[in-house]
Amino acid sequence: MKSSVENIDPTRVKLSVEAPYAELKPSIDAAYKEIAKQVSIPGFRRGKVPARIIDQRVGRPAVLQEAVNNSLDDLYRKAIDEHELRPLGSPEVEVTAIPGLDGTEEGDLTFTIEVDVRPEIELPAYDTLSVEVDTFEVSDEDVEKELTDLRSRFGTLKTVDRPAQKDDFVTLDLTATVDGEEIDSASDISYQVGAGTMLEGMDEALDGLSAEEETSFESTLAGGEHAGRTGLVAITLKAVKERELPEADDDFAQLASEFDTIDELKADLREQAAKQKEFDQGVQARDKVLELLIEKLDVPVPAKLVEDEVHRHLEQENRLEDDEHRAEVTAETEKTLRTQFVLDAVVEAENVDVSQPELIEYIISAAQQYGMNPNEFAQALDSNNQVPAIVSEVARRKALAEVLAGAKVVDADGSTVDMTAFTTAPGEDEEDSEEVEAAVESTDAEAGSDSGEKADSEETAEKKAPAKKAAPKKAAAKKDDAEADAEDAPKKKAPAKKAAAKKPAAKKAAAKKDEKADSDSE
Numbered sequence: 001m002k003s004s005v006e007n008i009d010p011t012r013v014k015l016s017v018e019a020p021y022a023e024l025k026p027s028i029d030a031a032y033k034e035i036a037k038q039v040s041i042p043g044f045r046r047g048k049v050p051a052r053i054i055d056q057r058v059g060r061p062a063v064l065q066e067a068v069n070n071s072l073d074d075l076y077r078k079a080i081d082e083h084e085l086r087p088l089g090s091p092e093v094e095v096t097a098i099p100g101l102d103g104t105e106e107g108d109l110t111f112t113i114e115v116d117v118r119p120e121i122e123l124p125a126y127d128t129l130s131v132e133v134d135t136f137e138v139s140d141e142d143v144e145k146e147l148t149d150l151r152s153r154f155g156t157l158k159t160v161d162r163p164a165q166k167d168d169f170v171t172l173d174l175t176a177t178v179d180g181e182e183i184d185s186a187s188d189i190s191y192q193v194g195a196g197t198m199l200e201g202m203d204e205a206l207d208g209l210s211a212e213e214e215t216s217f218e219s220t221l222a223g224g225e226h227a228g229r230t231g232l233v234a235i236t237l238k239a240v241k242e243r244e245l246p247e248a249d250d251d252f253a254q255l256a257s258e259f260d261t262i263d264e265l266k267a268d269l270r271e272q273a274a275k276q277k278e279f280d281q282g283v284q285a286r287d288k289v290l291e292l293l294i295e296k297l298d299v300p301v302p303a304k305l306v307e308d309e310v311h312r313h314l315e316q317e318n319r320l321e322d323d324e325h326r327a328e329v330t331a332e333t334e335k336t337l338r339t340q341f342v343l344d345a346v347v348e349a350e351n352v353d354v355s356q357p358e359l360i361e362y363i364i365s366a367a368q369q370y371g372m373n374p375n376e377f378a379q380a381l382d383s384n385n386q387v388p389a390i391v392s393e394v395a396r397r398k399a400l401a402e403v404l405a406g407a408k409v410v411d412a413d414g415s416t417v418d419m420t421a422f423t424t425a426p427g428e429d430e431e432d433s434e435e436v437e438a439a440v441e442s443t444d445a446e447a448g449s450d451s452g453e454k455a456d457s458e459e460t461a462e463k464k465a466p467a468k469k470a471a472p473k474k475a476a477a478k479k480d481d482a483e484a485d486a487e488d489a490p491k492k493k494a495p496a497k498k499a500a501a502k503k504p505a506a507k508k509a510a511a512k513k514d515e516k517a518d519s520d521s522e
Contacts, residue, residue: 003079008114011088011302015079015113021099024071024109028100031066064098068109076113089305091115116302121345124296126406131288135411136277138270146269147248154256155243163208164240166194170206171239176221178231183224188238199233209237228319282422285409290400294342301337309333344392346399354394362394 001023006014035058036049044053054063072093080087091113099107157169164170169192175185191198193206199219209215216234221227246252253265310329314320346352367377381387405423410416 001075001078003082005079005083005085010300011119012114012116012304013083013085015076015083015085015115017075017079017109017111017113019071019075019109021105021107021109024067024099025105027067027071028063030070031063035063035066060103061098061101064100068095068098071109072111075109079113080115085115086118088116088118088302089308116305118344119300119341121297121299121341123345123349124293126403127408129289129292129296129403129407130410131285131292131407132410132412133281133284133288133417135413135415136274136281138273138277142273142277143266143270146273147266148245150256150269151245151248151252152243154252155245157241158244159239159241161211162240163210164193164206164237166203166207167243168193169241169243170237171241172206173236173238175234176231177234178221178226178229183221183226183231202233202235205233205235206237209235211237211239213237225318228317228322228325278421281411281417282419285407285417285419286400286404286422289404289407289409290339290342293403294338297342299338299341301334301341306330306333306337340392340396343396343399346403347395350399350402352395352398352402354391354398358394358398359391362390362397366390 001017001019003015003017006016008014032051032054033047035054037047039049039054039058040046041049041053041057044050051063076091076093092115093111093113095109095111097108097110099105099109160168169190172189172191173185173187174189176183191202191206194203196203199222201217201219205215205217214234214236216232218230219233221229221231246255248262250261253259253262257265257268259265259268310326310333311320313329313333314322314326317325319325363378363381364374367374370377372380381390401423404419407419408416409419
């Protein structure tokens, strides 16, 4: 077999392949045997029909077509291995010549394949990256905010006879209609005005509304078969409640924490506020370093891959005709792919691997964000074949930590900021890890516990056979499943280190009180 490669653009290549008849001969013989099993010809036992009879009854072109279909996958793999290509998505194939159609055993099978490939990335020295982050200082206002938040957890809800305002808790009934047809309704919903967690426009509609009053507003629906459409939402306010806070004194400190005095509690809250600000500073540094790295490299992304992903996304949302939203999704998809390409390049350059404890750590953290049991979350990932994508995500985060460790980070005063806490591997959460470990172990063979195994998994998925084998015209391309999985995985950014390493005693003590307050609000 001979092959050559032509670069169409930085992210797409065209392979030209020639395979002599002799290389196709085993597939042709296998095709005759397979067809012989399928046809029934008088005078011959099934599976024992001679080749010349098959040529007469079925036709030699059909045999050759079968042989070509069975050969294209291996020939394609050999070609991309020969040229050390890293394909993305499904290839488009065009067969230009099939040998043996004239009855001879001469000629070559020739075909071309166009496929997207990963761009070549030359990483800069990390110490050439320099970013500035905000200078943090804990003020008395910060401490008071922490204290107010804590007091809110121990607050009680009291019904008030006045119009609703920001931060009030309300009970309401809701009905949504589209074109006059009711599509959804709910009763006795508990909601905090200003939370912004429900429908767009609800906070404005509730502000100033009193109990037993009704109002309506238009809003863009976010879920279900009517997602993206504008609906009319009618609400009836049933009750308005405000939260009364306990006095901030020594008695409260003893109730809400392990401390005896309010001053001791405030000192602890100041320390926790400092840790949170330090964490926020680290997140800012991480994001800025990544943004700068991507800006310096200006990595191209495959246009067709982006187009296919955007179409899939809009089709799921039933918004294919929404040009403004298409532009937003396109920009986000390009940014996501560009980020993945850059971090994958760092993974390879730094030989980043992912250990099982690190994978468990990520799963536990992600499960908490989704409000799921870690073990159930791990099983859901496994059943949906999402573990390889999760391994890739963890590896990329470790890669970004490598870049951050080498970059220069200064605050607004010009002082160097120590990023050690954000560039060291997180520890394993012993409390939950045993529960998750069994579920993760079953996925090790598939996902791999290091980046080498991850790369093998992705490479296998990327080397897909041509979309329509032996078709005499270009086949319709379909986005590669491995890429789709990587993009659909939970994208919630997690820091290289957990937020506050230890929850303050005051916050621990407040947990049960939170539940009581929430129950009261309902």
